[in-house]
Amino acid sequence: MSSEHVERRLAAILAADVAGSCRLIGIDEEGTLARLKALRRTLFDPKIAQHHGRVVKNTGDGAIAEFASVVDAVRCADEIQRGMAEQNIDVPQDKRIELRIGIHVGDIIIEENDIFGDGVNIAVRLEGIAEPGGISISDDARRQIRGKVDVTFEDLGSQSLKNIAEPMRVWRVPYGRAVPAVPNRWPVDETLALPNKPSIAVLPFTNLNSDPEQEYFADGMVDDIITALSHFKALFVIARNSSFTYKGRAVDVKQVGRELGVRYVLEGSVRKAANRVRITGQLVDTATGAHLWAERFDGGLGDVFDLQDQVTESVVGAIAPAVEKAEIERAKRKPTESLDAYTLYLRGLARFYQSANRQANDEALRLFNRAIELDPDFASAYGRAALCYVIAKTNGWFSDTANEIAEVKRLAQRAVELGKDDAIALAASGWALAFVVRDLEAGAGLIDRALVLNSNSAEAWFCGGWVKTFLGEQEPAIGRFARAMRLSPLDPRVSGMRAGTAFAHFLLGRYDEAASWAAMVLQDNPDHQPGLRVAAASNAMAGRPEQAHQAMARLRQLNPALRVSTLKAVLGPWPADDVARYEEGLRQAGLPE
Template sequence: MSSEHVERRLAAILAADVAGSCRLIGIDEEGTLARLKALRRTLFDPKIAEHHGRVVKNTGDGAIAEFASVVDAVRCAAEIQRGMAEQNINLPQDKRIELRIGIHIGDIIIEENDIFGDGVNIAVRLEGIAEPGGISISDDARRQIRGKVDITFEDLGSQSLKNIAEPMRVWRVPNGRAMPAVPHRLPVGDVLTLPEKPSIAVLPFINMSGDPEQEYFADGMVDDIITALSPFKALFVIARNSSFTYKGRAVDVKQIGRELGVRYVLEGSVRKSANRVRITGQLVDTTTGAHLWAERFDGGLSDVFDLQDRVTESVVGAIAPAVEKAEIERAKRKPTESLDAYALYLRGLAKVYQFGNRQTNEEALRLFYRAIDLDPDFASAYGRAANCYVRAKINSWISDEANETAEVKRLAQRAVELGKDDAIALATSGHAFVYVVRDLEAGAALIDRALVLNSNLAEAWAWGGWVKNWLGEPEAAIERFARAMRLSPLDPWVTRMRGGTAYAHFFLGRYDEAVSWAAMALQDSPDYQPGLRIAAVSNAMAGRPEQAHNAVARLRQLNPALRISNLQDVLPPIRRAEDLSRYEEALRRAGLPE
């Protein structure tokens, strides 16, 4: 036995290799080698250093790197894959350089400037079973990072790795999953860039009434304050769906500022007792935690809209003194003269925001109809009612197609007649015209009008993104979905924004990007049918038949009647015949019957 001392230590090892490097070099040897060298210099090596690692050796078309922390190694791998994907966006599939990455934490042997041992060997074998653009990690590494990185790993179970004695449990991040454009929660230290203009999030107000049934009223106050602030073009206002993710949680305002990318937060409470209402509010600077103002607003129930106006004026006066007075006056618009109709409308919104099933959708519709019965001139109630039918259409819940289409057209037209300056009424009506009435141009024009009136309306940007897809303008669609996700970075409906982005990439012929976005869309809503359809077609066109067939199999479980021949029942009109033809052909390849 040798008495020579062997230096060992525990380390996280990252092994990376170019997928299909021989094919790439065969096509263009000099060009590929030059691109590999540039990627090392501009992306790979800087990211390793940024995350406190060191490149131990380069292996021609790959590299081995060592980290003291497996958390650093995994975050580094995710950022490298994100950077690779961004560089590949405009390249054809056969010209793309894609990395496989494997990570393990284990014992290594140090000899001069090199490292050896099972820790290194296992990382290399994990890299070998990763898919192009993906990451594979050992179970040992997974235990060390649990709860510390904002990446979802899939369990591959026990795997036999080449030249490794015992099978190992392996976890993976498929191509695209390591790089969500807008994560549900940002890792500590990640900060969204503050907009150039004053930015604000209005948090859910606390219901101080002692009656849980009044929760909808407190939420409605916040909805209306957000609605009143949103039309101010001098402000950047976070959408309701993101600010309400903090409901019932005690979170430091500085953290909220980081996660939503805003400078200011408005928080407060509502107390409704008999015919009196008290609203308290305080405006906080998220960068310093300083309170800019705190105020109490009291009045009769009949004065509730005036109280909301006063809260809005106080906020605007504190953070955007340059806002034109005309905009403030325009924002003072009572949605209805009937407080009973208003209460029913708020209860309907509460059902809508449950993001629930067929039953909650039908309950919301009934409440909006009751609000309309009490106030036949309530524009937003007509628009929201029409949008309930859109939800039913998308989920195949409509039973009487002809009559329900006629009713949607009536509701949407009435909303437009009554709400010429009401962005919500216009946007919801436009959405209904596209999906149910099937009038693409009319719907697009209404959504565009809504965005002119209120450039902070995230749902209008998202619906507008879908419309741009169907109009054959996918590049514009991507921009609109990105705007929607920035305005509402924690939105429970981000699934639909990601799904729409996947469709845009599909229509642009960027099938790998479409696969990645479809996977992100399905991550939290695995039965989202438009997401399953885009997963099927994009995987089929990207040469991944197994994944395409799996998506179609799940689609047919959810909607057994779905066929190529009746696709029009679940799709709005698609302007470009070539887009529809390619979509249908991809579904055929994925296994959807005629």
């Protein structure tokens, strides 16, 4: 065994290489080499030194640099790419010198003035998969810089790197990240970084007829859809002027995603036949090309504006939940140690939608609170956290102590302060204030504000339906629940919408209708406690004791402590006469005093 000591240390390694160097040298050998030397002298080497790194070796058209801090390495790489982009602004595309950069933090071997080992090899392989003008870093590097550098990274997932035994999770700064805006010029082959919330572009719908009137109709509908989507504060929506640059062009949605910096694209077509018009729409994930939603609408041309409004409402009502669902699935695929506030929020939503389960509801609240810790100005996270208490109270998991009620009030008020133009934050807070804090006037006012801000929000209509039942306005409540279900028919909260509809019918004395709606709730969710309660009460009052007792037996299995005397803990602030009738129905179904 050799006794020779091998010097090792932990370091951040930056590997850089010129993309397409052979092609550039083939076009102009002397000119390219002279420009490379000038770039090293004026940009690359000074930036390495400025950020406390050292160039270990030059490799002809590339270099390896070592840093004691991965934060310094990433900041250096970002500034180098920014500088390269600025120098390339007036250079023709085929003559641009563009760098690929890879960064890894790991163990290296030092030998004289050179470095070796897996740390170096991985950085070189990461450089090899970076895009021209972009940066790729390992997950180890990403963990150490999180929250410390002002650079947006995109998760590429697990990647197999050449000659590296195990796949590695890789992150990247997309190509074009550092390219400054150039007035009056359309970007060529650039990829914009994705915003930190779901992003969508609505492309001009294709007119499949030669009739110019159809063109105006299709363009007007796209205008309306863009405007309606922009009311969802959780969405980043590309403005009309950018979307319409694609009008009349055959486009690849993946290319649109790169050029506009969006993850989702809505495209569609309009075809007229006689007095009928057919409109199709489809939502596409630009990263994968996968179709997330597609629908067809047929209507008469008697009132084109009415038809345009109907299609806009249907499309927008379907798209917002489809995007949210896709974002939740993406969040689930992110590493569990991710502490990004938006990722935590999405994970919380995934658990929140399983909220008939107490453990899921508790976990959702924990995740929303963690998101708030990372981003104290996250209005929707405050609103959803308040809603977790609504779900807990509905299911009898809420102790109704002064401290808990004060916490709900705090969360709701903070959501309102931060989200004055956020319909989701306002609606969630309104429901929580009305139901838990029992401030009906404030809760109803917030939901009305939410509906003014965004009349296409299924969640605002849903929360508003429940608050209308508290106010004793059952017919408007049924209308609000119907609007919510029409806007989002596949919504994970549809059980709550149906239960609310059942309850409103019960309070109107329509016990058969109430029992029918309750049956739909329990068909999808047999353990839905509000659904079981209204099923038991409505069947009892309709003279169907067997069905009433069956629902009550399951309800008491789920909540053995429930009594007529303790109902207040799970009921909202309904008028006294309504509560008395509901209690009577539950007594007849077998609920003990």
